[in-house]
Amino acid sequence: MRKKRFIAYLLCVAMLMFCVACGKKDTPATESPTETAQPGNQQQDPGNQPPADTGTPAPADPIDDALKNDAPEHYDFAVEVSINPDFLLFVTGQEVVGYKALNEDAKKIEDRCVIIGRPIDGAVDDIVRFSEQDGYLKDGGTVNMTIVSANCPKAQADEAIQRAEETIQRVTEDIGIQVAAEVHVEQNIEFAPEPDNPPGPDPNDPNQPGPDPNDPNQPGPDPNDPNQPGPDPNDPNGQPEPDPNDPNGQPEPDPNDPNNPDPNDPGNGTHEPRKPDEGCSVCQGTGVCERCDGTGLVDCMRCGGTGNTPEGVCPDCNGAGRCECEQCHGTKKCPACGGTGKKPDD
Numbered sequence: 283m284r285k286k287r288f289i290a291y292l293l294c295v296a297m298l299m300f301c302v303a304c305g306k307k308d309t310p311a312t313e314s315p316t317e318t319a320q321p322g323n324q325q326q327d328p329g330n331q332p333p334a335d336t337g338t339p340a341p342a343d344p345i346d347d348a349l350k351n352d353a354p355e356h357y358d359f360a361v362e363v364s365i366n367p368d369f370l371l372f373v374t375g376q377e378v379v380g381y382k383a384l385n386e387d388a389k390k391i392e393d394r395c396v397i398i399g400r401p402i403d404g405a406v407d408d409i410v411r412f413s414e415q416d417g418y419l420k421d422g423g424t425v426n427m428t429i430v431s432a433n434c435p436k437a438q439a440d441e442a443i444q445r446a447e448e449t450i451q452r453v454t455e456d457i458g459i460q461v462a463a464e465v466h467v468e469q470n471i472e473f474a475p476e477p478d479n480p481p482g483p484d485p486n487d488p489n490q491p492g493p494d495p496n497d498p499n500q501p502g503p504d505p506n507d508p509n510q511p512g513p514d515p516n517d518p519n520g521q522p523e524p525d526p527n528d529p530n531g532q533p534e535p536d537p538n539d540p541n542n543p544d545p546n547d548p549g550n551g552t553h554e555p556r557k558p559d560e561g562c563s564v565c566q567g568t569g570v571c572e573r574c575d576g577t578g579l580v581d582c583m584r585c586g587g588t589g590n591t592p593e594g595v596c597p598d599c600n601g602a603g604r605c606e607c608e609q610c611h612g613t614k615k616c617p618a619c620g621g622t623g624k625k626p627d628d
Contacts (some may be wrong), residue, residue: 294317345370345430348382361402361443363409365427366418367391371405376442377483378405396584396591402442403449404584410453410461421459425450428466544546562619569623571610578612581603 345362348370353360357372357379367388372380381397383389395408413419413548427446432439447463454461561567581587582605585596590605599605606612615621 286520317502332610341557344368344382344384345601347453352380352382353431354380358432359429359442360431361439361446362426362428362430363406363446364428365409365413367413369397369409370430371397373402373439375438376401376403376445378402381405387418393593396593398592401445403445406446407449407453410450411457414454414457414459419459419461422461423459424462424464426464426466428468429471430468432471432473434474435476437476439473447522561623562616562625564618565616565623567623569616569619569621571614571616572609573609574607574614576614578607578610578614580607581605 349360352370354372354374356374358374360372361371362384363371365370365388366385368384369388369392370382371378378397378400383392391409391412394412395405397408410419410425419425421478427443429439429443429505443465450461451465501524562569565572568576571578574580582589582596582599582603584598585591585603587603589596589599589601591597595601596603607614609617613621616623619625
C-alpha cells in the first residue's frame with residue numbers, strides 16, 4: 283500500500299515539473315540589455331526627445347514685422363518710443379511720415395494722438411501726455427527711444443531725437459512728474475555717411491570765373507580800399523543816396539527854407555521819437571498784445587491753422603483753425619502793461 287502511494291506521489295511531481303517547463307517555453311525571451319538595437323527600432327530617452335512640431339509658427343518680432351510691412355517707401359530713420367504703450371515712428375527730416383502701434387496699450391491711445399504729419403517732438407508730446415493720463419507713465423518712470431533703422435547720417439537723427447528729448451522734459455514738467463528720457467541705438471544700425479563739404483574755388487586759379495556783377499549777394503567794393511576809384515560826381519546814377527541815420531553825411535538844414543520843418547516846433551507836425559524808457563518795453567507803448575497783434579486769437583498749434591488733422595476735425599480749435607492767445611488770454615491787451623502802454627511800474 284505504501285509503495286502505491288509513493289509511486290503516485292512521484293507521478294504527481296513529474297507532471298508538475300512538465301507543466302512548469304511548458305509554461306517557460308510560451309514566455310518570450312527577454313532581450314539582453316547589451317544587444318545592439320536594430321536601425322529603426324532604437325528606443326530614445328524621453329528626456330532627449332526633440333519638441334514635437336505643433337505646426338504653429340513662432341510669433342514674429344513686432345518691430346521687424348513693422349519695418350517689413352508698414353514702413354513708408356522713403357524715410358530717414360525709425361525710432362521706437364516705448365513707455366508701456368510702444369510706438370514705432372518713421373521720420374523724414376523732422377516730420378513723422380508713418381507709424382505703427384506695437385502693442386495693445388498703444389492701440390488704446392493712438393486714436394487720441396496726432397502723429398502723422400507732425401514734427402517728431404509734437405508726436406512724442408501727445409504720446410507722453412496720453413500715456414500719463416491713462417496711468418501708463420508715472421512719476422519716476424522712463425521713456426525709452428531706440429533707433430532701430432536708419433537711412434540718413436547719424437547727426438541728422440541725433441538732432442531730431444534731441445528735440446524729442448527736450449519735449450519729454452518740458453511736457454513732464456508741465457504735468458508735474460519727473461521722468462527719465464533714455465536714447466538707444468540698435469547695435470546693427472549703419473547710418474549713411476556724413477556729406478563731405480565741397481572745396482571752395484581756388485582764388486589763385488586764373489580759370490575761375492569772376493564774381494557776377496548782377497548777383498545781389500556779392501560784396502560791394504571796400505570803401506576803405508585806397509585803390510578803389512571814387513564815385514563819378516557827374517554820374518547821377520552812381521551817387522549813393524544820403525543815409526538819413528548818418529549825422530556826418532547829412533547837410534545842415536537851411537533855416538530859411540520853408541520846406542524844412544523845424545523839429546523843435548510842434549506845430550509842424552513833427553516830434554522826437556519816443557525814448558525806450560517812456561513806455562512799455564514789451565508792446566512799445568501800443569498797449570496791445572504782441573503775440574496776437576491785438577486780435578486775441580492765434581493759429582492753432584495742433585492743426586497749423588487749417589482746422590483739420592489727419593483724423594478729422596481738430597479737437598483743440600474745433601475746426602476753427604484759431605485758438606485763444608496764450609499770452610493775453612483773449613483780452614487783446616499787452617500782459618506786461620495791462621493795455622496802458624506805460625511802463626509796468628508807472
